[in-house]
Amino acid sequence: MPKNLIVITKLFPYNFTEAFLESETPFLQEKFKNIIFMPLLKGSIRPNFSSLSVDDSYNILYAKKARMFIRTLLSFNLYKSLFFHRRTLFKKKMLIACIKQQIHVQIIKRIIKNNPSNFTEDTIVYSYWFNAPVYAFLKIRKKYRMKYRVVCRAHRWDVYDENGDMPYRRYCIEHIDKIFPISQDACDFLTKKYGYKDKYILSRLGVQKQNVTTKESPPFNFQVLTVSQLIQRKRVDLVLSALTEFASKNKDVNVRWTHFGTGDMEKDLKMKASSIDIPNMRTTFMGYVPNVEIMQFMEESKVDVFINLSTSEGVPVSIMEAQSYGIPVIATNVGGTGEIIDKDNGILLSPCPTLENVVSALEKVYKSDFNRDIIKNHWNKLSNAQINFKHFVDILSNIQ
Incomplete structure (x- = not known):
């Protein structure tokens, strides 16, 4: 059983997005010995979560987009990605998405290089979203033959590809360990479009029990x-x-x-x-x-x-x-x-x-x-x- 968990978020435990993680985190703490949250963006720590272990290396590097962009331009993988997606490259936002995805690869490469002990066979990398970091962690794992696991949740925009800007989607599904869609509709959509039915496990979100029942209004x-x-x-x-x-x-x-x-x-x-x-x-x-x-x-x-x-x-x-x-x-x-x-x-x-x-x-x-x-x-x-x-x-x- 893995002992360590790296949770990739957009902001949590900063600010007030990704509210479901507030309820989910205590359950994670019961099962994993070490948990590190790595938000892509930085904000103000939300009340009651100041004791969490937070690694800001991701958002620090992500903030240096200009430097990372230059590194990405010098990467062969960028041009390989652009060629692979050449038929859809100029539709919607695919060109920008390919570049951003390769920037994430550069960032994660640096993070793992600086802290290799956080990414062992005892580690699960859990992305709260099915987004660019998922591809980056999978790519680095394969390239350097590492043994950490990679899983993610899948919600709405990261399932239905409404913007047409999700490069290497099939690659991610093929190589990821598990995907946890939050609805049966999302499971069915991914299965129909990409296959790999065994990769998906329905995992619904939820809210806390309320001891009060709201009353209805009087007549009229x-x-x-x-x-x-x-x-x-x-x-x-x-x-x-x-x-x-x-x-x-x-x-x-x-x-x-x-x-x-x-x-x-x-x-x-x-x-x-x-x-x-x-x-x-x-x-x-x-x-x-x-x-x-x-x-x-x-x-x-x-x-x-x-x-x-x-x-x-x-x-x-x-x-x-x-x-x-x-x-x-x-x-x-x-x-x-x-x-x-x-x-x-x-x-x-x-x-x-x-x-x-x-x-x-x-x-x-x-x-x-x-x-x-x-x-x-x-x-x-x-x-x-x-x-x-x-x-x-x-x-x-x-x-x-």
Whole structure:
């Protein structure tokens, strides 16, 4: 059983991204004697995680991109990569991706050279994302005949290749020890596109158990909650349009919409919302707040439905959190979202719903009486952090 774990992240334990790792880390600590976190970027250490062992060599070298770029230009592997991807080189961002990937190879080569004792046969390199560092660690392992293992999780953008900028994808899948997609949809997508079915192990993420069940509003009141970035992919503008239509049709219902999150569409959405003159509809944009405040809102407020109309998702943490409080959900069937929503806990829409589809779903939820205990039981089966992370770490610690 491997004793050492190197965890490659984007920022964790800095700042507040990769929130799932907060719940996963204690389970990792139970199974591995030595754990080193290597974030690609540097930030402020988040509360309660200052005792973790963090190696900043990756983000220090990554910050020196100009120097690493020069090293990469002198590398034969760069031109080999460009030739290999010549047919797609000028589509989307593939050219830049090839260069960045080879920069990561140069960085990891330096890291391993400076600390070879961290990368022995007793070590697992665990990348939280299926991204460029995965290829770099595999390439260096093969070139220098090293024996550390390499595994990764796979979420959304690092699965579906939406930007068309993932070089040497098949090489990575062929040589990696295991990939842990967070949804069955991701497993199926990778299997269909690349093969290597035995490489993938479904490993769902999860959120913590809540001892409170959110109450529903009294009659003739309808409280709607959304949590997301205000960007095009999230289709929050469609939420606004649908709620406007719903409120217009149901003038005896007091509609309250609360949104948490910011983004480049914030100004336009606020202007549009402020221009709506419907007496029974009120909209509140809360902006960015720490996640604990969103949880507090669900705990203390009455919420009738949570909505997510994204065009693309992995498995949304926001939906899992809402379900942990027993809140019904309306969501689009994209990524792994459909795996955690059924007729007993919400309404699943097509990936591209019309305004009428969303309004109809709102009508159904308003008139329905969802059993919130059943919603929480469904969450417990699929999205309980204690169960899911323990299962993942048990498998990870036994990789040979």
